[in-house]
Amino acid sequence: MTPALTALEALEDAYTRQGPRPSLGPVIGYVGADVPVELLTAAGAHAVRLTGDPALDPAPGTLYLGTGVDQMARSILTRLLAGAYGHLDRVVVAHDREASLRLFYALRELRRVSPQLDLPETYLVDILHLPHLTTARYNRRRIGEFAGRLAAWTGRPAGGEGLGRAVAAHDRRRRLLTEVAQLRRAVPARLTGRQFLAAANAGLPVDEHITMLERLLAETPRLPAQPGRRVLLSGSEHDTPHVYEAIEAQGYVIVGEDHSFGDLAFERQVGEGGLDALAEHYHDNGPAAPRATVAERAAHTAMAAARCHAELLVSYARAGDDAPAWDFPAQRAALEIPAVLLDRQEYGRVDLAALRKEDPCAV
Template sequence: MPPVVGYVGTDVPVELLTAAGVTPLRLTGDPARVGGAGEEYLGRGVDPVAVSILNRLLSHDFPVDRVLVSHDCEASLRLFYALRELRRLEPSAGLPEPYLVDVLHLPHRTTTAYNRVRLRELRERLGAWYGPVTDGAVADAVALHDERRRLLAELRPRLTGVEAFAMAAGGPVPPATVHGGAVSPATVHGGRRVFLTGSSHDTPHVYVALEDAGYLVVGEDHSPVLPPGGSTVDDLAERYQYNGPAASWSPIAARAAHTAAAARACGAELVIAYARRNDGGPAWDFPAQRAALAAVGIPAVLVKNQEYGSIAVPVGSAA
């Protein structure tokens, strides 16, 4: 069995993990496991997703010896520093070795150059851990992941939000899952068509709550959108530089335009902006998003200060 490497955040180039011959495992939290030691180490003001992931790492829930953590948001960065210090100060805790993937997103050549250096360093580190990562292996891995993303995008209109989340939760859709008959022919799903924006989700709890209440989640803008490009490490650096627009680093106007276009493309009848506790970004984005959506005839509602894995479902909008 190939070794398993955990990762946290949207900026980790899973293609390089595949090229190194390891299995990428996205580390997720558990809404029932917040507070406790994780909150003691990270503080009460951190996104509870990061707190929960740290709790699960402390409990050895994941079969990993190493974790790549991206600098996609403040919570991810604090998780990295906590893991690094805990390994230094409490080696008996047996935590996996963390490695920071520091991809930046400014639209400058200097940013591209910086990202290329960081991803070349990551390639070298993976090579030291698991053996040389060849150019051919990188190209093959990029092609594989691009095809998986294409398959998921192609299947998305045929799926409920819960189904789509389940297929994408651990990474791109494996072609064997598609061709093996696990996906049924196109099905008509009932419910008011909604688009989900705001805080990202690493568990399906909010999707389940919305669809149980009579909504149908037809789209979201949490997943990174990699632009097309080449298949070298340097190409990946530039693709991940522009894998947005994400709430943590994109201008508000760009986020609003992206949300409106994506919601309209999937035929959404309502946009729900979900804001988790300790995540203030969605409330800053929402006024511009609401205005952009109004221009294309789609209403929007903000649901803020929500507990991890829960949502106060908007009443009277699902009929």
């Protein structure tokens, strides 16, 4: 008899085989941290966050987006053109960064001029992040419009009591991820950065994900210590584990990060279940590199480094994603630990020779 998987193994498996599960209802793929997934859950949809594949030739996506766009977006478009995600009823894209917006426009135009490609209908959730009342009002209207569109797509209202239950479930998952994050912030760490990415981004419906995270926390005594030089990873988002695996293979352990596939995904809860609270939550959705000020990023980096007992800051800036390099001087000045900038990195790859050269304690 095959032994039962541990919770961590099951989460790793769900992370590795990300994909839609049509039996759960309408399948809606989404791109970007500003898509209010609570509304997708309330409408009875199975939400699938679309990710790229660094091993895939991005030429088809590059044909339409150009080489100046972040390769993660080009890879997602390439996979959509190839039907790599399986059946998707719709795709929702957030305006969380310029590359996401360019992806939305490309998908919308390709669907119009090339119907033979059979691309799903695409919708833009245009959440802005300026600290103004007018921006808050704008976001509230966009959230309301999105809820209405979901109701038209699914035949189920995305507000009311259903939204309250969905918000409660997603907030429960955020609280559990906060507890799981403590496992790698411990000294020594009990999870690697790669393992945490799997735990946080396993392709499971929210209720199943909650169950697996509860199991993982219950299995904490069985988790071994993870030695290594403790790294806080800043900069570009990592929608795949490739960079984490490469860095940790060199004797490091990534104990924190500041992108929306990691710590920023769960640090703030929605609280109330209404559309107003949801709009407020996504208006101020964490100090990510594309939308926060340099000072906000530096302050957050200093706090995060202290919280996870980091010994080294690694700022990773992917080619086509310039914001992290702008933040780096202020981040370095705010820290009492060494800091390394790895600029213009290829998607899914990292210049390990440059990391070893710049890290004063590298072996």
